[in-house]
């Protein structure tokens with residue numbers, strides 16, 4: 177299993193290209209199931225989750241190809257992925273494939289919309305909480321599907337096709353919004369999703385679905401209306417830049433000091449997180465090429481944050497922000513409201529000398545002047561990268577073990593950071 181070795185104490189200076197968003201790419205790839213024509217996605221990141229999802233989709237009958245490198249492209253340019261679901265040959269998404277990645281469960285929406293049936297294993301994914309699927313089940317039932325749980329599989333049938341309806345989520349859910357929105361594109365009549373997720377990845381999916389011929393209004397607000405159409409067609413769509421990768425590197429620069437251009441990043445995708453970083457002492461400006469992040473030698477200020485659905489502070493940046501706060505000049509309180517078990521990084525940060533006390537959903541971080549390198553264990557995707565950020569500012573060597581979590585969502589992290597002066601390398605074993 178690979179690990180990452182970081183020797184801390186260097187500033188970051190230079191340019192980091194921001195990849196296409198993992199959390200947009202996954203539902204966009206799944207949208208290919210809705211049409212028998214080719215969906216071409218550009219700016220697709222090279223990630224383990226993307227590779228895993230191509231396997232799942234190919235099991236349903238999706239043909240895929242990846243364009244080769246083009247003249248003038250550097251190694252970190254996004255990929256172009258062509259997906260064609262000419263015929264769905266299998267409506268089962270098996271446990272062996274779905275258990276590795278939660279988003280793969282979302283195939284349930286397009287499959288039942290197009291094939292009128294689906295049998296999808298209950299999902300896996302990062303160990304950050306219980307992560308039930310009741311909103312998906314209730315939403316599909318509202319669209320007229322019959323649903324049963326059989327031996328760990330959700331079995332969904334809609335022999336007469338899905339029918340548009342009002343679907344109100346009790347709580348904002350990104351995945352349930354993606355899934356019901358995709359399912360509703362091919363339902364008969366109008367669907368109204370109330371308390372929909374407003375995340376940029378939902379907006380990106382809606383944009384792609386519209387390019388495929390779907391009729392959708394209200395994406396980016398909490399009410400989305402979808403007028404079902406009989407069929408969708410092929411399209412070409414560029415994946416939105418990754419706001420979580422953007423925020424992660426911005427926090428790394430705030431941690432180490434330095435001056436970095438996050439090329440291709442868009443500040444409108446993460447205003448709350450960037451404002452929080454400004455309060456912590458970073459200077460952040462949007463330029464024509466991306467976002468510039470600068471912090472001089474001054475200390476890091478403590479800032480309290482609470483995670484919330486978009487446009488609030490994202491849960492997917494909570495661990496990275498906590499890493500930054502471990503070196504703040506005072507105490508900060510970090511409250512996690514989305515997932516009940518997303519503090520697994522706390523005990524690993526403590527190995528580096530961080531002083532953090534967890535009480536229920538709130539962690540109090542007492543900043544320390546020095547972190548010291550140590551071997552640590554990555555427990556989930558964003559926790560992994562929080563340990564890298566802490567390692568970049570720690571004295572001596574930090575080894576982050578089990579980095580396969582990191583490879584799910586960060587494209588060539590060690591290359592991107594090395595180019596900016598970090599001392600970081602992957603140890604393959």
Ligand SMILES: CC(=O)N[C@H]1[C@@H](OP(=O)(O)OP(=O)(O)OC[C@H]2O[C@@H](n3ccc(=O)[nH]c3=O)[C@H](O)[C@@H]2O)O[C@H](CO)[C@@H](O)[C@@H]1O
Pocket residue numbers: 198199200202278279305306307308309310311312347348349350351352491492514515516
């Ligand atoms: C691949 C992807 O895009 N993953 C993101 C997506 O995950 P994901 O879509 O799985 O997260 P949700 O937005 O659905 O989860 C939000 C909350 O709703 C709860 N819930 C959800 C569905 C359900 O049927 N019942 C239920 O109770 C969850 O347990 C959680 O407490 O949004 C999360 C919240 O921004 C991010 O952390 C993940 O990175």
Ligand SMILES: C=C(OP(=O)(O)O)C(=O)O
Pocket residue numbers: 199277278279301302304492557558585
């Ligand atoms: C939690 C995440 O991913 P997933 O929903 O796929 O587990 C994440 O991207 O931080």
